[in-house]
Amino acid sequence: MDKARQLIQDADCIVSFSGAGLSAESGIPTFRDAGTDGFWTNYDPQQLATQEGFLADPSLVYRWYSDRRQGIAKVKPNPAHIALAQRTDIINITQNIDDLLHRAGAQQVIHLHGTIKTDKCNSSSCHYTEDVDVNNPPELRRCPMCGDWLRPDVVWFGEMLPMAAWAAAENAIGRCDVLLVIGTSAEVYPAAGLIQMAHSHGARIIIINTEPSAASGLADVELIGKAGEILPDLI
Numbered sequence: 001m002d003k004a005r006q007l008i009q010d011a012d013c014i015v016s017f018s019g020a021g022l023s024a025e026s027g028i029p030t031f032r033d034a035g036t037d038g039f040w041t042n043y044d045p046q047q048l049a050t051q052e053g054f055l056a057d058p059s060l061v062y063r064w065y066s067d068r069r070q071g072i073a074k075v076k077p078n079p080a081h082i083a084l085a086q087r088t089d090i091i092n093i094t095q096n097i098d099d100l101l102h103r104a105g106a107q108q109v110i111h112l113h114g115t116i117k118t119d120k121c122n123s124s125s126c127h128y129t130e131d132v133d134v135n136n137p138p139e140l141r142r143c144p145m146c147g148d149w150l151r152p153d154v155v156w157f158g159e160m161l162p163m164a165a166w167a168a169a170e171n172a173i174g175r176c177d178v179l180l181v182i183g184t185s186a187e188v189y190p191a192a193g194l195i196q197m198a199h200s201h202g203a204r205i206i207i208i209n210t211e212p213s214a215a216s217g218l219a220d221v222e223l224i225g226k227a228g229e230i231l232p233d234l235i
């Protein structure tokens with residue numbers, strides 16, 4: 001912990017890169033634990049979060065997101081979100097589609113995989129989008145512009161990441177001298193490649209995770225424990 005504190009103190013530009021573990025203590029199940037979350041036990045997120053999965057059963061996939069929207073609406077930011085939000089100098093890159101960093105007051109948040117607060121038309125040639133009320137999520141419905149399905153404006157497996165978010169993330173990673181890697185198994189690409197990108201230009205990597213991850217080999221410091229306990233103390 002002392003080495004991590006020293007790296008942070010000496011840093012000019014700190015970036016955080018987070019995954020589902022950042023929101024776990026708020027009560028949002030991680031992808032790895034998704035199977036333990038009641039009704040969705042028998043479903044694999046890697047099957048549901050795909051164009052094929054959606055087209056095979058649009059109402060099932062849409063209901064998965066409606067349940068997740070209601071779950072997110074019921075929870076609140078945990079001490080890890082709040083600690084990051086209070087460090088207004090930190091640029092936060094997240095794989096999470098929840099809005100807990102925003103709700104904690106974080107000013108700089110880059111959502112690599114979109115957010116759950118918007119629906120968009122599933123047709124790549126139609127650009128219709130619609131904000132949704134996560135407290136009272138709408139049902140599966142058709143696009144008023146073109147008649148295709150509306151679906152959550154998130155990045156599914158096999159889909160490209162939003163260009164603006166990716167460019168902003170690469171820019172932040174290129175400038176950082178400390179990267180905080182928080183609550184991610186670091187197995188999904190190209191997002192996880194940002195850790196190697198930071199490491200390769202000499203940034204110091206501090207990992208905060210309840211267990212080792214695919215990024216452990218890149219860590220200058222690996223702090224094993226809960227983000228909600230470590231981050232307030234660390235930053």
Ligand code: BV8
Nearest residue numbers: 019020021024030031032157158183184185188189210227
């Ligand atoms: C794409 C949004 C191509 C939806 C998500 C190489 C290069 C490029 C692509 C690939 C590649 N190899 C394979 C691919 C394909 C694929 C991929 O990476 N597959 C994986 C499975 C191997 N990637 C893609 O498909 C990407 N798109 O490549 O497009 C392309 C190119 C050109 C043109 C067209 C297409 C898109 C990937 C994005 C998918 N969408 N989310 C939704 O949420 O519903 S991914 C989703 O899963 C998350 O966003 C996140 O990225 C990932 C889950 O990972 P984590 O967040 O890390 O969560 P996890 O549960 O795994 O781990 C939690 C961690 O927290 C654990 O380590 C645990 O120990 C820790 N923890 C738990 N509690 C705590 C804690 N830590 C601290 N404190 C705690 N309390």
